[in-house]
Amino acid sequence: MIIGKVITISNMSVSVLLDTYDVGVRDIVYVEQDGQRTLFEVNNVSGNVANAIPLTNVYGLRKGLDVYSQKGGLRIEYSSEVLGKVFDTLGNTIDGSVIERPHTKNIYEKNLSMAEINIKGDILWTGIKVIDFFAPLQKGFKMGMFGGAGVGKTVLVKELINNVYTGQGSNSVFIGIGERSREGRELYDEMQKSQLLDKMSVVFGQMGENPMIRSRAAYSGLTVGEFLRDEQDQDVLIFIDNIYRFLQANSEISAELGNMPIESGYSTSLLTEINEVMERINSTENGSITSFQAIFIPADDMTDFAVNSILSHMDGQVALSRKISEKGIYPAVDVFNTTSKLVTAEGVGERHYSLVERAIAHFARYDELEEIVAVLGIDELGEEDTNTFYRARKLRNYFTQPMFVSEQYTGIPGEFVKIEAVLNDVENIMSGAFDTLDENEFYYIGSVKR
């Protein structure tokens, strides 16, 4: 159905002079030129002019082209056929697979009421020492993983997919937003090789794509995750790499529409946008959604508004720091900024809780001592401080871990470490039972074996 004509064109928006009122926000409209169809999503309508954002590029488009509407908006597959398939944002499979009887659903439809949300859940062990110890998580948690560029976020995400997945056996969804295509391809290959692919579903909107494609990948991926939770009653794992890119893509769109930006050029409606996505990631009586969301920190700026808006939705966080990765410690977790709502005496038990407190105290004292040692030398420290100094270094080394997915970089086979072993080892290191061992013996090991 023809709904109007194109009257202005810029890189990321067109305006359409409408001859019908039957056009709503988030409708999909399209133009055809030289046999090629260009899709747009309607962003706003004022009077008889609609502004729409292209889902591909607009090169060659002309003023005066007829605009048609496509019923149903953006849709993605909503059936058990999602498993083992790779989709783009628009719901097309990109791995060459075919869906026999498509059963699609609009990607914006779902909204949960307060009554539907379930807040109970069991603890979920990841087998990664530093996470299970400092930031244990519970089914239904939203865990943020943040860190600057190149500190090992994606490796940690892959390790989590591998570990949590092997242990849990439930299906998962990987949503790639604005990340590297090379990594997308490798993730696909690795999942296929380890025969995990048929238990997961993947949606990609990678960084070389137009901002609409990147932004909407979040909604498409969540729709798939909701299918597994609502229709198959599963405890679903959703990995989002990277949720910051969602807000970043939105800020590109917002600026192209000429909206007044907020600080750092972010989209005017940043809070509404992040809220809309985060409120969908919840557990119901049917099943849970536990999510791991990588968060990029622009310009290493922890006070960034977008980052903080995302963090306010998280139940826990894992911070990766460049200062630590520089020392060759991976995962480069900054323990001072890594925590979860579960780290209470009620959540993980008295012993675990007090060990966390003591370990953090050790690290805090170590940081102070390190400066003293750099200036005066280790011999100037008293006995207690000397012990703390060496034990903290052992602890630091102990929280490195050989990972399954980074065997290729380190050459050391990965290890899944049980929480009981971690608690024992940490207690032994801090109590001095391991004082005779050299600190290098704690480097890239699983649990301490004696």
Next chain:
Amino acid sequence: MNNQLSDSIKDKIAAIKTADNVYSMGRVARIRNYIIEVSGLEGVGFFERVIVGDKAEGYVSRIGRNHVTVELVRVIEPIHVGDEITATKQPFGAYFSPSSLGHVVDMFAEDKLVGSVFKDREPISAVVQPIPIMDRSAVSRPLYTGLAAIDLLYPIGCGQRQLILGDKKTGKTQIGLDTIVNQRDSDTICIYVALGKTKKGVKEIYSELLQRGAMPYTLILVAFQDDGAPALYRTPDVALTIANRFMQEGKDVLVVIDDLTLHANIYREISLLADKVPGRDAYPPDIFFAHASLLEQGCQYHNGGSITILPIVETRGGDITDYITTNIISITDGQIVLSAKAFEQGQKPAVNFGLSVSRLGGVVQTDVLRQLGAEVRRELLSFLETREVFELANIDEMNEEMRSRIIRGRQLLGKMSQYKYSPLSPSEIKTRFEESEE
């Protein structure tokens, strides 16, 4: 001959009948540096090539209700308000000539050393298209730079994007040039993209590469400061379109982009002049996308060809956490960080070993180099860390183990030093570092 003539007349008549010979026209209404507003030009396409008589050419960057905005890529003589402007019905594009390998050319395939255009130039797109995920395959083959510090510790693979990062005068360009020269026997086509460099500087690079026998397989693509911002902004796109063409033929291509800091600043200038809403540090909000779409062209293609990209970014005061730098770090597959301090201490290449990263790591190395590299890296990093903590301690008073670790570390650091254009082959690297293992 007759047939050709009558065919051509027939085509013309057919074009007249469908009114296809009518080119829309407009007049320049407002001039703001290289961005002009035009009235008229009805029916022009977005990104269509337009010409202002024989004075200038450019592309349509916005079609508004009452006027069209054009960005000029080439200005031959000054234009004035009221000048006539014509649409060409062609998308804006660049040119490439297959015989331009070995020359210094601009995006219009003009040989800059001779000053004339290549006769066999062909139109080529000036915008890159995303390469689908499923057309890629894993990056796994090594691309040797000939520098031990890189090939051993932070290896680069065919299809990898490895950022070269550092302050002014720390040898960033040199790493790119060393790598190009080292491709002499590897059957790799190299494209060196010089953005906003001085003409003298580019001529020097050309003669260096010529002298070392690297020009036969190298294309130097330039945009000088006086070519104007839109040309500077588009040139990396053109470089990657050319690279893509070779990759589609199954060839390995190496693209060195020197440098993306300037590219970001140029894009900021254009966007602000075009009245776009500014983002962080006044850069356009889509600056990340601009760089991502460019660097995502780097890949191992399923047909066996590849594009390896070494983008260069200039930092200030050694700060690698500024906006543009972290953006590009988060796009590339690793970074070689050069430090001014190491450079001054005489360590060349002045690699900062703690901050440099290769996200692909050992997968692009041979087994031998991988094992050796992992050992050397562990030892070197642990030495550098110890050196910091115990910097003020007296080496003679240290225990035996600590002292030998420090001495070994210093030796390793010394072995990383290499003078420019003196590449080491993988087997030379192996011997150099293995003998120190004993």
